[in-house]
Amino acid sequence: MAADRITVNGRDYRWPRKPVVVVCVDGCEPDYVNQAISAGAASFLARLDGSGTCLTADCVVPSFTNPNNLSIVTGVPPSVHGICGNYFWDRESGAEVMMNDARYLRTGTILAAFSQHGAKVAAITAKDKLRALLGHELEGVCFSAEKADQVTRAANGIDHVLELVGMPRPDVYSAALSEFVFAAGVKLMQAAKPDIMYLSTTDYVQHKAAPGTSAANAFVAMMDRYLAELDRLDATVVVTADHGMNAKTDAFGRPNIVYLQDLLDQWYGAGTARVILPITDPYVAHHGALGSFATAYLPARSIDDAARRIAALPGIELVLSREAASVRFELPPDRIGDLVIVSERLSVIGSARTRHDLSGLDAPLRSHGGLSEQRVPLIANRRASALPPGHRWRNFDAFDLALNRLP
């Protein structure tokens, strides 16, 4: 019944002989794990140094949640799967279009393909915004911690999740939202032993707490306990991240923000250019919709001039044309603007000053989106043999590592 291997988006994946769990830890800068191990807060992960695998991989830029989660579950960059952020500007309809609907997905997922070939597949996300995309054509279990009280067998392939997990539905802005994902994963592994499981957390803690601080170490310690459980259940576990995380402030903790829409309005007149911040989504309290990546739509005559002016701004690392950005970052050219702008490690890009509500920031801004958040861990609880030397690992090699390269 089960195939020996199946091909998804041009890559071959072996059929799992043991349950495989791929975990995307939202905002997991490698130093979160390192610091927690150093502090003695992650004994399971510490033991993997020797018995497991630890690579450092590049995520997709923009180093945002949706593009990277979709890359991980499809095994390909956004140029193939189409999801390059939460928003793009549809010039023809003159509207900002939210890309969290599966109709914007241009290819199938590894999860869906295995489920359609008879594998038991489960996907659990923290926030509901990812569920529709990750669950696209998935014949199995798919639900979010955020809406764990609303799951139905018809819609989610499972019911009574709160009872299964034994936790109340957590608040959407909480560390518990991610813990619920791990707890549900362990319970599901015990109860249903899926062949393939995908767990995706939220970066609520990472947006507030730096690596090595007590809240961060407590988060990794929590994760470490659940990963140890999955390991005890004989699952092959691969842990990666959608993106890293950096402080985006000065030494006093004040955010370094380039308000790009204000500048473009000033240079070319209000309403002439349009800045899209693809980090924007309905959940912005913890980062104020401020990340290190923006795309801008401009009149053709202003593109070169704007590129020069933006590149000269303090806080800006890189400005690329649509064509150059599409090639370098493997993005779909029809869903990015005329320019792609990346800010440096300690700076973020805003739209107009009046459009950002920073009142929800109760800690100095930490965020992501740029090249400075591209390095992420790629960890396995088994030792990979004979990995290609000098290979540039991507976080979207997670299923390849889990299914093809581990014993």
Add this chain to the structure above:
Amino acid sequence: MAADRITVNGRDYRWPRKPVVVVCVDGCEPDYVNQAISAGAASFLARLDGSGTCLTADCVVPSFTNPNNLSIVTGVPPSVHGICGNYFWDRESGAEVMMNDARYLRTGTILAAFSQHGAKVAAITAKDKLRALLGHELEGVCFSAEKADQVTRAANGIDHVLELVGMPRPDVYSAALSEFVFAAGVKLMQAAKPDIMYLSTTDYVQHKAAPGTSAANAFVAMMDRYLAELDRLDATVVVTADHGMNAKTDAFGRPNIVYLQDLLDQWYGAGTARVILPITDPYVAHHGALGSFATAYLPARSIDDAARRIAALPGIELVLSREAASVRFELPPDRIGDLVIVSERLSVIGSARTRHDLSGLDAPLRSHGGLSEQRVPLIANRRASALPPGHRWRNFDAFDLALNRLP
């Protein structure tokens, strides 16, 4: 007697009306201060948000201690002052030459110039390696915490320093070495009220402890208490850093090292090319002589080929020719190799594997040297009025800020 202003290396500096203290905090990534403020461990620095100034500045690349300390006290980049690392390769003599002697300094310092015009000047460093350079032609007080028990009035312009400070001479690998610098600065300000004082610490703590961790917060808290003392003594205080600091490991805490000499030996034959790591000095236990900057000397026929191969290595961010590096980083072309190599944020560059002793590393490697450690704080205890907008601040604008731009 005293001039109204004096000119040093092409920049004008106003004569100080109050005592001026410029502090170079070794390895002070801006987030060290931010995290300590957030943790409530730095009440004086916290109060400066409102009454003081906080800029984020670029240090000199290579983001190492000596080039940046010399830039701060001369007000100019290494292309002018000549000190671009601890070592360079003298092709003519066929020897590696250590640049911590004042004869390699190509220009005078702000400290020396003011002292020669009658100002009372003092410079206190943590390690002795900097003393000779910082004290070049300085007519005043200049000593290191490391050799605080050996100062003489003839050599250092002061004696009985241990008695003055009331602390024992600290170990060269300790947080106390930096505390001694601050404590001596406060005592000297009370006892002698210098017109201009320069304090330069060591990054022993920062090489081990990430921002926000308890050891790091304790260091900033210590610094905060002494800065508050200097402020109470009515000094104008400007705090900057020689460079930032980043983890240089994978998620398990294992160092990410590109052993460049081994690769060049393999590609072109042993002894053909020479890698110089300008971080190397007699004090390497805390970083194993591993930083994110290297320069390589090669036969002319191999330069282009090596540049291409090195740029393709995982962990490498940038490879520049001597000419390009001299322009971009403002370095003296005669003291760098045919290629300048910068590694990315989580990686360092080694020479030959056998030449690095990592046994002294008792914590996961943290280091500096690259572009990823270029952003540093530039803080003042007075509010600067009318700073030029969009200006790229450098850490070597510290004396300009302190003397020319503060009330």
